[in-house]
Amino acid sequence: MAVESAGTSVAERVRAVIEAHKGERGALLPILHGIQAEFGHIAPEVVPMLASELNMSRADVHGVITFYSDFLAEPAGTTTVRLCRAEACQSVGAERLVADAEQVFGVKVGQTTPDGSVTLGQVFCLGNCALGPAAQINGRMYGRMDRARLVELLVRAEGGEETA
Numbered sequence: 001m002a003v004e005s006a007g008t009s010v011a012e013r014v015r016a017v018i019e020a021h022k023g024e025r026g027a028l029l030p031i032l033h034g035i036q037a038e039f040g041h042i043a044p045e046v047v048p049m050l051a052s053e054l055n056m057s058r059a060d061v062h063g064v065i066t067f068y069s070d071f072l073a074e075p076a077g078t079t080t081v082r083l084c085r086a087e088a089c090q091s092v093g094a095e096r097l098v099a100d101a102e103q104v105f106g107v108k109v110g111q112t113t114p115d116g117s118v119t120l121g122q123v124f125c126l127g128n129c130a131l132g133p134a135a136q137i138n139g140r141m142y143g144r145m146d147r148a149r150l151v152e153l154l155v156r157a158e159g160g161e162e163t164a
């Protein structure tokens, strides 16, 4: 998402989102959600524009984007995997699962595989605490997740199968 090099269209779309929320209290979050909804991610090139429009430092804008795991810095992969790392899931092996997932996909949490097939994300409680480790694959909830099941579900997702 090259804001300036793409002519005015991308910049105009970003500006329209900013204008829609600029007067609100705590406008940055709704603006970020709006940009992510518009483009599927929040490109680093947008940060200076937001900082200038909202009278914030670039570091502050960047800090908010990186604090919330919902915001992506690059387009999401075909399959999005979000693993819960909150306390209840941690107590039943969430960190092991995160390490396994990072090894299986060859990316760190927050990254997308180079072929664009999988984005690995984290979340802090999916409301499925009794069935941890909990995971979400393309928005669908799974409990008692482990490495083998994760791989199996992803193979099925890549084959276009329902991952139920």
Ligand code: FES
Pocket: 084, 085, 086, 087, 088, 089, 090, 124, 125, 126, 127, 128, 129, 130, 132, 134
């Ligand atoms: S702590 Fe993982 S779903 Fe609640």
